[in-house]
Amino acid sequence: MEREYMEFDVVIVGAGPAGLSAACRLKQKAVEAGQELSVCVVEKGSEVGAHILSGAVFEPRALNELFPDWQALGAPLNTPVKRDDIYLLKSDAAATRIPDFAVPKTMHNEGNYIISLGNLCRWLAQQAENLGVEIYPGFAAQQALIDEQGVVRGIVTGDLGVDHEGKPKDGLYTPGMELRAKYTLFAEGCRGHIGKQLIKQYRLDAQADAQHYGIGIKELWEIDPARHEQGLVVHTAGWPLNDENPGGSFLYHLENNQVVVGLIVDLSYSNPHLSPFDEFQRYKHHPVIKQYLEGGKRISYGARAICKGGLNSLPKMVFPGGALIGCDAGTLNFAKIKGSHTAMKSGMLAAEAIVEALAVGREGGDELHNYVKAFEDSWLYDELYRSRNFGAAMHKFGAILGGAFNFVDQNLFGGKIPLTLHDNKPDHACLKPAAQSPKIDYPKPDGKLSFDKLSSVFLSNTNHEEDQPCHLQLIDPNIPLARNLPLYDEPAQRYCPAGVYEIVTLESGEKKFQINAQNCVHCKTCDIKDPAQNINWVAPEGTGGPNYPNM
Numbered sequence: 001m002e003r004e005y006m007e008f009d010v011v012i013v014g015a016g017p018a019g020l021s022a023a024c025r026l027k028q029k030a031v032e033a034g035q036e037l038s039v040c041v042v043e044k045g046s047e048v049g050a051h052i053l054s055g056a057v058f059e060p061r062a063l064n065e066l067f068p069d070w071q072a073l074g075a076p077l078n079t080p081v082k083r084d085d086i087y088l089l090k091s092d093a094a095a096t097r098i099p100d101f102a103v104p105k106t107m108h109n110e111g112n113y114i115i116s117l118g119n120l121c122r123w124l125a126q127q128a129e130n131l132g133v134e135i136y137p138g139f140a141a142q143q144a145l146i147d148e149q150g151v152v153r154g155i156v157t158g159d160l161g162v163d164h165e166g167k168p169k170d171g172l173y174t175p176g177m178e179l180r181a182k183y184t185l186f187a188e189g190c191r192g193h194i195g196k197q198l199i200k201q202y203r204l205d206a207q208a209d210a211q212h213y214g215i216g217i218k219e220l221w222e223i224d225p226a227r228h229e230q231g232l233v234v235h236t237a238g239w240p241l242n243d244e245n246p247g248g249s250f251l252y253h254l255e256n257n258q259v260v261v262g263l264i265v266d267l268s269y270s271n272p273h274l275s276p277f278d279e280f281q282r283y284k285h286h287p288v289i290k291q292y293l294e295g296g297k298r299i300s301y302g303a304r305a306i307c308k309g310g311l312n313s314l315p316k317m318v319f320p321g322g323a324l325i326g327c328d329a330g331t332l333n334f335a336k337i338k339g340s341h342t343a344m345k346s347g348m349l350a351a352e353a354i355v356e357a358l359a360v361g362r363e364g365g366d367e368l369h370n371y372v373k374a375f376e377d378s379w380l381y382d383e384l385y386r387s388r389n390f391g392a393a394m395h396k397f398g399a400i401l402g403g404a405f406n407f408v409d410q411n412l413f414g415g416k417i418p419l420t421l422h423d424n425k426p427d428h429a430c431l432k433p434a435a436q437s438p439k440i441d442y443p444k445p446d447g448k449l450s451f452d453k454l455s456s457v458f459l460s461n462t463n464h465e466e467d468q469p470c471h472l473q474l475i476d477p478n479i480p481l482a483r484n485l486p487l488y489d490e491p492a493q494r495y496c497p498a499g500v501y502e503i504v505t506l507e508s509g510e511k512k513f514q515i516n517a518q519n520c521v522h523c524k525t526c527d528i529k530d531p532a533q534n535i536n537w538v539a540p541e542g543t544g545g546p547n548y549p550n551m
Contacts, residue, residue: 005178015043018326019187020124022347027131029355044140049118062344082231089239104410106335140539152321154180182364184322195328204315218262223296243398245269267427275494278442281450303497308334311384335387386415434489453499461547471540480513
């Protein structure tokens with residue numbers, strides 16, 4: 001049957017910092033050029049911000065360019081960073097504070113703000129709507145609309161009211177719509193499911209190093225006012241992780257006696273027994289962290305993968321009819337552990353390129369080469385270039401030697417040391433067999449500082465329409481049990497931070513791989529880390545997933 005369609009000049013997939021900045025910039029530039037421009041943003045979350053999860057210490061550089069008067073407009077940047085404390089955790093009880101002079105420059109946060117990125121996106125959405133952008137939350141982009149010539153012409157939104165077998169439900173079925181566009185921008189965030197397809201189809205990563213990822217797990221706490229220090233930023237390296245299983249943590253003091261606390265586990269980890277969720281739970285018992293959280297109350301929980309390959313892993317960002325922006329391309333600056341200002345800038349550059357193209361009478365469907373050129377001439381490229389070695393150094397040399405290399409590169413050479421390190425081993429290929437890896441005995445959660453997965457998922461307000469096709473697709477249903485279980489003890493049951501994957505033993509004694517798709521917080525870790533690359537994450541029905549307040 002024919003789908004209904006709507007036509008726009010530009011369709012943007014994803015209302016995160018990249019997509020919303022692109023939308024605002026498109027309208028601003030169109031007004032300057034005296035052009036009429038129709039812009040539509042689709043967002044799979046139930047509202048703008050529902051799926052946004054970030055640390056977040058925010059660098060306002062791109063925001064200053066997009067809305068120089070953001071303070072007067074009421075942008076939610078309420079907590080300037082007051083101090084940076086960086087610790088090396090040596091064990092579950094010992095720690096050393098690293099003196100400021102020994103920290104790579106990129107880790108200093110003067111002039112930055114501790115924010116809720118979800119709330120900044122809600123504010124950006126208001127600015128976009130004031131400029132005339134149409135925003136449709138609750139609509140998941142299911143696939144790109146590609147014509148016979150291989151040109152992207154927009155997107156198709158997901159069908160609504162389909163049962164788990166893919167059949168329309170009586171009286172509830174609404175087919176997805178075609179949203180057609182001259183140019184389509186994909187701003188789905190890290191490991192976007194359409195972005196992944198486009199990278200493969202157009203071989204956009206042919207010249208790039210393998211992309212690398214981390215999983216970030218985060219909680220929002222309300223703490224004892226006596227333990228609260230608004231504007232304090234705490235980062236740690238070391239315990240409970242190590243060079244085989246790298247990562248680091250953060251604890252940021254927001255306003256209103258709230259702190260956010262989180263652990264980022266590098267998805268290049270090698271031990272299949274490792275559970276990022278359980279590492280995070282035990283990390284909160286370290287005296288450096290516990291001193292702030294003790295007696296406090298946990299309010300919210302969430303998890304999301306982050307792209308950390310940087311410049312060396314950036315795919316070609318354009319293809320006929322559109323572009324990848326923000327973390328869909330992988331513009332996060334891992335040396336700063338920041339991706340919001342870089343995502344915003346990439347969206348703004350793509351928007352400016354589109355307005356230029358339309359102004360000279362182009363009809364869409366072409367490659368936005370001026371976006372690539374503008375990117376290469378921008379501060380964004382310069383910043384990513386200076387950070388290009390950061391992640392690779394940690395992977396190659398470990399935390400201590402890699403940290404020393406990064407200190408020399410960043411502080412003495414300004415990121416321009418005359419060599420480039422490459423790391424081409426994908427994260428999913430890094431696991432060692434379970435039999436060769438030490439088992440990890442995680443302590444039971446105490447219900448005060450540490451918690452179990454299910455009570456955590458409850459706090460993420462995650463919900464999906466139960467009777468719908470499973471959005472976690474196994475390319476070969478037999479692989480988990482045939483290959484992953486004997487060799488890796490099926491790591492999905494541990495790397496998923498939401499209890500989606502379970503191995504259940506049936507009465508017959510047979511083992512079964514069970515997927516509890518209801519619990520999924522859309523972090524994408526399974527799509528990235530599965531050693532057989534057998535799990536394909538696709539968007540579920542619109543509005544499904546977490547509903548994060550203030551995250």
